[in-house]
Amino acid sequence: MSDTCPRCSKPVYFAEQMLALGKKYHKMCLKCAQCNKLLDSYSCTNHEDEIFCKSCYKMKFGPKGYGFAGGASGLSMDTGVAYQVSRDNVSSYQQAQAAPTLERNGNGGKWGGGDACPRCHKTVYFAEELRAVGKRWHKMCLSCANCKKILDSTSCTDHEGEVYCKACHTKMFGPKGYGFAGGASGLSMDTGKYGEVTRDNVSSYSKAQAAPLLDGGNTRFGGGDMCASCGKTVYFAEKIMGGNNIYHKQCFKCAACKKSLDSHTMTQRENDVFCKSCYSIHFGPKGFGFGSALQRT
Numbered sequence: 199m200s201d202t203c204p205r206c207s208k209p210v211y212f213a214e215q216m217l218a219l220g221k222k223y224h225k226m227c228l229k230c231a232q233c234n235k236l237l238d239s240y241s242c243t244n245h246e247d248e249i250f251c252k253s254c255y256k257m258k259f260g261p262k263g264y265g266f267a268g269g270a271s272g273l274s275m276d277t278g279v280a281y282q283v284s285r286d287n288v289s290s291y292q293q294a295q296a297a298p299t300l301e302r303n304g305n306g307g308k309w310g311g312g313d314a315c316p317r318c319h320k321t322v323y324f325a326e327e328l329r330a331v332g333k334r335w336h337k338m339c340l341s342c343a344n345c346k347k348i349l350d351s352t353s354c355t356d357h358e359g360e361v362y363c364k365a366c367h368t369k370m371f372g373p374k375g376y377g378f379a380g381g382a383s384g385l386s387m388d389t390g391k392y393g394e395v396t397r398d399n400v401s402s403y404s405k406a407q408a409a410p411l412l413d414g415g416n417t418r419f420g421g422g423d424m425c426a427s428c429g430k431t432v433y434f435a436e437k438i439m440g441g442n443n444i445y446h447k448q449c450f451k452c453a454a455c456k457k458s459l460d461s462h463t464m465t466q467r468e469n470d471v472f473c474k475s476c477y478s479i480h481f482g483p484k485g486f487g488f489g490s491a492l493q494r495t
Contacts, residue, residue: 203227204247219244230254315339316359331356342366425449426469441466452476 203210205227216225218239229236232254243255250258315322317339328337330351340349344366354361357371425432426443427450438447440461451458454476465477472480 205249218242219249232258317341330354331361344370440464441471443469454480 201210201215201222202208203224204221205223208224210222210224214224216223216228216238218228218237219242226236228238228242228249230242230251231248232250235251237249237251241251242249243252244250245255245259313322313334314320315336316333317335320336322334322336326336328335328340328350330340330349331354338348340354340361341347342349342354342363343360344362347363349361349363353363355364355367356362357367362370423432423437423444424430425446427445430446432444432446436446436448438445438450438460440450440459441464448458450460450464450471452464452473453470454472457473457476459471459473463473464471465474466472467477467481
């Protein structure tokens, strides 16, 4: 038994069937209930189990009012009753079309809208989206709150919900005091009160930059291991290991002749490192026949 046509309620056979809106119609029955225009699955839409062309659907059931020639977008949905506005009969297709206007004129019901921009609080659509500090921004809204410079995800930093360029962030929230032109490194963090110094507002980025100078005062903000020779912090780029200890590259030298060493040319006695020649002279066997010892004594 074949399916019946929703329009004429007669059987629909394969040769005359047309699929639309999840149902099978006769080709001649799939037409607009208003203008009788023949339709297909792409040009029809439905309302209360009746089918219409998209033009007639907008005129009969779309939003009405001044400026709604196409019935596609806007805010006024006139029901025919004075001062009464309704959105109940607006299709999802028209809601998506109306979304930009609804968001632009008063932040009304976010039909089809995306996330709100943290700066202007309006919807951010894909074509104008820029992501930074875990949020979605309009491209023109992602600017420094202080100098208004346009930023991107690599050039911005945030502070209490606002974004800044790195230069302004350092000047406004970095350590302050004599010698802090860039606010990057140093020892004095002036709070504005006479004789008072604090490090509470120093970011981890500034601490890492300040570490080499702070180590001179035995204060290890972000410091690494200690050099076995000079006792100061050793960072990764200047690290060398030898004799179960860690050294600065320039500190890893023979304790006797001060010759620079590496892991292949060094030897160790107690806590000191020596080149192999000096080690033999000072701590090797001595006596007749030990030429390497006799030549240097």
